[in-house]
Amino acid sequence: MKSGLRLQVPCWLLLRGFLVASMLAGVLTASQAQVGPGGSVTLTERAFHHIVARHWPTSDAPAAGKFAYGTTASSLQAMIDEAVAHGRMRPNTHGRPGAIIEYDFHHQIGTNTRGGPARRLRVVIGPENQVITAFPF
Amino acid sequence: MQLGYKLSEASWDEPDRFATATVTDLRYRIALGDVILKAGGVDLSAHWGWIPLIDFVVGVRDLVRSLKTDGSEEEFEFTESDAVLRFRRKASKLAISASYANGEAVVPIPTVIEHLKKFEDDLRVELLTRYPELRRNPHFRKLMGVAE
Numbered sequence: 001m002k003s004g005l006r007l008q009v010p011c012w013l014l015l016r017g018f019l020v021a022s023m024l025a026g027v028l029t030a031s032q033a034q035v036g037p038g039g040s041v042t043l044t045e046r047a048f049h050h051i052v053a054r055h056w057p058t059s060d061a062p063a064a065g066k067f068a069y070g071t072t073a074s075s076l077q078a079m080i081d082e083a084v085a086h087g088r089m090r091p092n093t094h095g096r097p098g099a100i101i102e103y104d105f106h107h108q109i110g111t112n113t114r115g116g117p118a119r120r121l122r123v124v125i126g127p128e129n130q131v132i133t134a135f136p137f
Numbered sequence: 138m139q140l141g142y143k144l145s146e147a148s149w150d151e152p153d154r155f156a157t158a159t160v161t162d163l164r165y166r167i168a169l170g171d172v173i174l175k176a177g178g179v180d181l182s183a184h185w186g187w188i189p190l191i192d193f194v195v196g197v198r199d200l201v202r203s204l205k206t207d208g209s210e211e212e213f214e215f216t217e218s219d220a221v222l223r224f225r226r227k228a229s230k231l232a233i234s235a236s237y238a239n240g241e242a243v244v245p246i247p248t249v250i251e252h253l254k255k256f257e258d259d260l261r262v263e264l265l266t267r268y269p270e271l272r273r274n275p276h277f278r279k280l281m282g283v284a285e
Contacts, residue, residue, distance in 0.1 A: 050166075054187060054217050063185045063237060064217045093214050094196030096164050113218045113237065122219070126161045133165065137219035 040129060041084050043077060047131045051076070055135040057110075065118055065135040067110040079109065080134055083121045097127040110136030138176040138244050140252035142190050142260060144267075145170045155270040163276055164192040165216055168264055174222075174233070179240035181222065181233060189216055191264075194257045195280050200224060201231065201249055257281065 054061045057069045067076065087103030101123040112118040118136035126132045149155075149167045158167060168190045174181040193213075200211045201224060210225035225232045231249050234241040261281045264271055271277045278285070 061185070061187055061217070063183065063215075063220055064187065065219065094192070095199060096192065096196070096216075097160050113220055124165075124216070132161060133217060135217060 041080070041123075041125055041131060042129060043080060043131045047133070048073065048076075050132075051134055054133065055110075063113045065110055065112050065122075065137045067136055068108065071110070076134070079105070079121055080123055080131060083123050083134075087121075087123070092124065098132065099125045101125060112137050138242075138248050138252055139173055140249075140256055141173040142193075142256060143171040143173070143184075144168060144190065144260075144263060145186050152268070155268045156273040158271075158274055158276065160276045160280070163189075163274075163280060164195075165189055167191065168260070174242075176233070176242035176244050179238075179242040181235045181238050181240070181242060183215070183220070183235075183237070187217055190260055191277075191280060192216060194253060194260060197222070197224075198253050198257065201246070201253065204231070 053059060054064050055066055057066050057071065059066060082105075083101050083103035087101040089099050089101045092098045092100055102120055103123075104120045106119060108117045108119055109121060110118045120137050121134060122137055123134040124132040149158075149162075154162070155167075166189070169187050170190050171184045171186060172182060172188050172190070172193055174183070197213055200213055203209075204211060204224060204226040207226055207228055210223065213222040213224070215221070220237045221235070223232075223234045223236075226246070227243065230243050230245050232241050232243050233249075261283065264277075264281075265283070272283060277283065
């Protein structure tokens with residue numbers, strides 16, 4: 001509840017047009033995924049809304065990883081930033097456009113689908129370098 | 138074998154954009170629901186409400202087609218979780234298991250293909266009935282095999 005209240009109003013404004021400015025060139029070769037080298041990853045208000053609906057600690061979406069209580073918009077932003085900068089990138093699967101970035105924070109960031117502790121973050125990036133979703137696992 | 142879906146009521150928050158929805162919209166945001174998958178007493182259903190059903194049927198359809206040799210295997214990754222469905226070819230059958238449920242279902246490949254086709258056909262018809270604007274969407278037509 002606490003983090004949900006924290007997100008109510010100001011974070012939408014904070015996140016509008018927010019850019020996670022991280023270079024992708026070192027993580028990925030152009031042939032591995034459609035995210036081009038030198039691009040930046042954008043976390044839109046829409047994507048943030050999606051993440052809150054599925055993966056916020058207050059979300060009741062079943063079988064989806066949840067961020068820890070206390071996660072805020074800015075800490076989510078920082079985690080995505082770190083994952084993009086240092087994580088492992090691979091093309092998305094099954095013909096889905098874009099790429100997947102995974103990063104191990106080596107400390108708990110939430111819970112996995114079984115309710116156990118999750119240390120890793122998966123960020124799904126669309127073909128125009130926009131965040132589609134992000135969740136702990 | 139039982140392979141089907143249940144479409145969630147809250148399908149998409151931008152109903153005026155079905156005709157112009159992108160591939161990403163279609164594979165992540167539109168036509169969400171549950172997947173029902175049962176065979177030989179094993180229940181691998183996923184009653185999660187958020188599974189993008191177009192993405193599911195397109196992904197599994199292509200995955201099954203790619204399993205051409207005995208012993209080959211692939212995993213279907215769900216979009217919003219680390220859960221997977223595993224498919225392994227055993228001669229003319231497919232062994233299907235899941236990270237989120239116990240058991241392994243072994244089903245003849247033609248049966249799997251037949252049920253996937255019905256899933257796809259039913260979903261296409263239901264979506265076009267609910268959202269006729271989708272017929273004008275080139276990505277939907279390509280993904281779901283809608284005739285011009």
